[in-house]
Amino acid sequence: MQHIRTTTARAGFTLVEQMIVLALFVTVFLSGLALIESGRKFSSTTLGIANVEDLSQQMLHKLERELSNARGAEPIAVLSVPLAGAESGTLLVDSTLGFPPAGTLLLARGTAREERIQYAYLDPNQIAFSNLGRGEQCTQPASHDASDPVLWSGLAEPLDNQTNPAANMFDGTARDGNGQVFFRGDGTGFAYRVPVVPPGGNSMLNGDELFWGAEIPGTGATTNGWATLYFEPRETISEAEVDQDLNGDRDKTDTFDVGQLRRRQWSATDPQNIHSDVAMGPTALLQERCNYGGDLDGDGFDDPMFLWNPRTNELAVRLFLLGRSKTNTNLVRQAQTVMFLRNEPEQLQN
Amino acid sequence: MQQNNSRASSGSASANGRRGFTLVELSIAITILMIAMVSIAASTSRMHSLRKQNHERTIGHNGLRSMAERIHAASYGFSDEPGSWATNLLGRYSPGGAFGDEFDVLGLSPVAGEPSVGRITILTDETLTDAALGTRMGMPRDLNGDSAADDADVSLNARILPVVLTIRWRSRDEVNELRHGFYVLGY
Numbered sequence: 134m135q136h137i138r139t140t141t142a143r144a145g146f147t148l149v150e151q152m153i154v155l156a157l158f159v160t161v162f163l164s165g166l167a168l169i170e171s172g173r174k175f176s177s178t179t180l181g182i183a184n185v186e187d188l189s190q191q192m193l194h195k196l197e198r199e200l201s202n203a204r205g206a207e208p209i210a211v212l213s214v215p216l217a218g219a220e221s222g223t224l225l226v227d228s229t230l231g232f233p234p235a236g237t238l239l240l241a242r243g244t245a246r247e248e249r250i251q252y253a254y255l256d257p258n259q260i261a262f263s264n265l266g267r268g269e270q271c272t273q274p275a276s277h278d279a280s281d282p283v284l285w286s287g288l289a290e291p292l293d294n295q296t297n298p299a300a301n302m303f304d305g306t307a308r309d310g311n312g313q314v315f316f317r318g319d320g321t322g323f324a325y326r327v328p329v330v331p332p333g334g335n336s337m338l339n340g341d342e343l344f345w346g347a348e349i350p351g352t353g354a355t356t357n358g359w360a361t362l363y364f365e366p367r368e369t370i371s372e373a374e375v376d377q378d379l380n381g382d383r384d385k386t387d388t389f390d391v392g393q394l395r396r397r398q399w400s401a402t403d404p405q406n407i408h409s410d411v412a413m414g415p416t417a418l419l420q421e422r423c424n425y426g427g428d429l430d431g432d433g434f435d436d437p438m439f440l441w442n443p444r445t446n447e448l449a450v451r452l453f454l455l456g457r458s459k460t461n462t463n464l465v466r467q468a469q470t471v472m473f474l475r476n477e478p479e480q481l482q483n
Numbered sequence: 484m485q486q487n488n489s490r491a492s493s494g495s496a497s498a499n500g501r502r503g504f505t506l507v508e509l510s511i512a513i514t515i516l517m518i519a520m521v522s523i524a525a526s527t528s529r530m531h532s533l534r535k536q537n538h539e540r541t542i543g544h545n546g547l548r549s550m551a552e553r554i555h556a557a558s559y560g561f562s563d564e565p566g567s568w569a570t571n572l573l574g575r576y577s578p579g580g581a582f583g584d585e586f587d588v589l590g591l592s593p594v595a596g597e598p599s600v601g602r603i604t605i606l607t608d609e610t611l612t613d614a615a616l617g618t619r620m621g622m623p624r625d626l627n628g629d630s631a632a633d634d635a636d637v638s639l640n641a642r643i644l645p646v647v648l649t650i651r652w653r654s655r656d657e658v659n660e661l662r663h664g665f666y667v668l669g670y
Contacts, residue, residue, distance in 0.1 A: 146503060154509050161513055165520050172527045179534050186538060193545070308589070310553060310582065432589075447556045449549075469589070471549035473556040 178458040182466065185417070185456030189468030192394065192414045192452055196362070199396070199413075200472055203325040204345065205441050205448065206231045206359075206479035208285035212240075213260070216277040224262045224283070229255055231324050231479070232285050233361045233397050234404040237269060238262065239286040242317060243301030246275035249286055255404040271423035287322020287363050289426060289437040291315065291444075305426055305435030309449065313434065320426040320437020322363035323448065326479055329354035345479070347398045350409045360398045364425070364438060366390035367416045370455065370463070379455070379465050380421065381431025388422045391455055394438075419453040419465060429453045430467060443478040447471055532655070539591060539654055540661070546588030547648050547663040550601060554646055557582075558667035568669035569607075569641040576603045591652035604647045607638040618664035620645050642669045 146154065208231035216224055224238070232238075238250045251266035267274035289305070292298050292315045303315040328337040329346040332353060337343050347358025372378060372385040380387060393416045399408035418438070421427045426437040430453070440449040451469040458464060504512070554576065561571040575581045585599040593600045606616070609632045610623050623632040627640045637644075648663045 146506075150506070151503075154504075154506070157513060158509070161516050161520075165516060168520050168523055172523055175527055175531065179530060182538070183534060186541060190541060310586065445556045445560055447553060468545065469549070470545050471552045473552040473559070475559075 174458075178462060178464070181456050181458030181462070181464050185454050185464055185466040186468070188415065188417060188456070189452055189454045189466055192454075193450065193468050193470050195413060196450060197470075197472060199362070200323075200325065200448065200474065202476065203327050203360075203474055204476035204479050205443060205446070205474055206324040206326065207290060207441075207443060208232045208288060208324050210283040212277055212279050212281045212283055215279050216240075216281075218267070218274045218276045221265045221267060222263060223256075224250065224252065224265060225260060226262070226283050227260070229259045229262060230401055231359060232262070233324075233359070233363065234399050234408055236322075236361075236363065237286040239284040239318065240277050240281055241275065242282075242284070242304055246277065248272045248275050248277070255399075257403055257405075259401060270425065284318055285322070285324065285361075286319045286425070287361065287439070288324065289316045289318035289320025289440045291440070291442050292317060305437065307437055307440055307449070308432065308434040309440075314440070314442075316435075316437065316440055318426070318437070320435075320439050321420060322361050323439040323441060324359065324361045324479075325474075326359060329356060329358065331356050343476075347400075349398045349400065349407060350411070352400070352407050352409075355400050355407070357400045357402045358398060359401055360396060362394060362396055362413065362439070364392050364418060364420060365395050366392040366420070368392070369422070370419075375463055377463055379419070379463060380429045382428065383431070389455075390420050390422050390425075391416060392418050392420065394418055394452075417454045417456065419455045429465070436467075446474045446476075446478065448474055536654060536659075539652065539659065542588060542590045543650050543652065543659070543661045546586075546591070546601065546650060547661060550586055550603070550648055551646070551663060551665055554603070554667060558669070562669055565642075565669055569638055569644060572644065572667065572669075573605055573607070573638055576605055588650055588652070591650065592654075594651050594653050594658050597651060600652050601648060601650045604649070606645045606647065607636050607641065609634045609637060616645075616647055616664065618647055618662050620647075620664045620666070643667070644669075 210226035210228055213225045213227050232255060234255045235253045238252060240250065241247050249269040249272045251269045252262035253264035255262060292303055295315055298315050304317050306313050306315055326345040326347060328343045329348060330337050331344050344356050346354060346356040347360045348354045349358055368391040369388060370391055371388045376385060378385050379389060394413040395410060396413050397408065397410045419429060421429065427435050429436045436451045436453065438451060449471050451467060453465055453467045456464040456466065557575055558572055561568045576584055578584050584603045586601040588600045591600045609626050613619050613622050616622060622645060625632045626643050627634060627637040628642045644667050646665055646667055649660065651658060651660045
């Protein structure tokens with residue numbers, strides 16, 4: 134009897150019941166694990182996106198502070214003597230005023246002779262660029278005639294003719310308000326000056342005008358001072374390597390430069406010795422290699438980082454930032470805004 | 484017998500030690516597990532929703548700020564001719580004007596039945612109140628410099644004009660709205 138009672142007390146599941154329960158438990162447990170893993174990845178991606186978006190907003194705010202009192206400038210010069218295709222020493226122009234101490238020039242835009250030329254030295258007499266690197270950014274060295282325009286490639290500005298410009302007159306078409314705008318240049322930078330108190334002075338006022346210049350760290354304010362914001366490439370990312378379409382153009386064949394927005398300030402009378410160069414943010418900005426200022430969001434319009442209209446004083450800023458989640462997924466986020474620069478543009482002599 | 488008793492005793496102890504869960508216990512455990520999983524899924528979904536909402540509001544704020552800057556720039560451009568400043572500005576941002584009274588914000592979808600996300604309203608009635616505008620602008624206010632805030636239409640002689648930008652966008656099943664009011668000056 135005792136044996137029977139014991140058996141009754143120990144009565145458990147049948148094998149079938151145990152199998153069903155086990156199967157159910159395993160299913161629920163695995164689903165739970167999968168859900169937790171999925172949630173973990175999602176949280177990581179969400180945090181990555183939030184970080185990139187925060188970063189882009191911080192950069193916009195920083196730019197707004199930097200440019201709140203600025204007046205823009207158009208660094209455009211004209212070749213004063215012909216430039217041979219093999220010349221790597223000096224390029225002579227009518228004036229280098231407004232051009233940073235080092236940078237990239239754009240010549241013969243929209244033609245078969247289009248060339249980007251890097252320079253590493255700016256003549257204090259303001260008539261020459263030296264230490265040239267020819268055929269940069271997927272262009273070829275070419276000869277250029279006297280009187281050919283020379284643009285600082287960072288500049289992007291709308292054309293006067295917005296109705297039907299010839300193809301060789303513009304470098305891109307950007308979305309602008311409710312319409313489109315034809316522009317020239319790459320749009321990876323912006324040249325400007327700010328009100329300053331001259332050395333020994335105590336006021337920014339110069340009669341009915343203001344003293345304009347730059348506040349150069351380590352040197353102080355100078356009315357010979359200039360400033361630019363510019364894109365400096367630091368790393369490369371290839372869509373094929375990361376197996377992602379980063380610019381939404383439905384292919385995975387593009388290569389991008391990932392770089393920094395930097396601020397360069399210098400004295401036009403001594404650009405090599407009196408200058409500063411500081412980062413305005415992390416290395417996260419995206420530009421398509423060999424197509425700076427090109428379409429980065431697949432909407433069919435180009436996306437210059439800076440597009441300045443000196444006629445309306447509107448500066449459109451478009452930043453495309455590359456972030457990475459903890460799962461190494463690349464995330465591209467854009468931040469754009471328009472700033473109205475309240476001061477009249479700089480009047481350059483050229 | 485002894486052998487049997489020993490087996491029984493040993494079996495009993497062993498069986499008691501290995502006694503499994505009942506179906507009720509397992510059901511409760513699985514139910515708790517399911518509730519936990521559903522909670523995780525719900526919180527993940529909510530997090531996604533909040534992130535999206537935050538992203539869209541950021542885009543919305545940037546869109547409003549950009550349009551406000553554009554209007555300031557246009558106002559500044561017209562201020563060379565103070566006599567026609569108000570009519571030029573109103574003409575540009577009125578329905579059918581050079582720009583129109585609507586604008587899109589890249590990344591936001593308009594509410595069903597509405598042609599665009601953003602709307603520009605330039606007010607020419609000095610007697611409107613903040614309550615009627617739905618934003619704090621200190622209205623009613625003198626807009627044409629005659630020291631009284633009693634004109635119902637100052638479109639021909641305004642020196643200062645209130646502008647209200649409104650954006651409305653669809654996000655999942657919700658309609659979101661942001662409004663930004665500011666003044667432009669004809670000086």
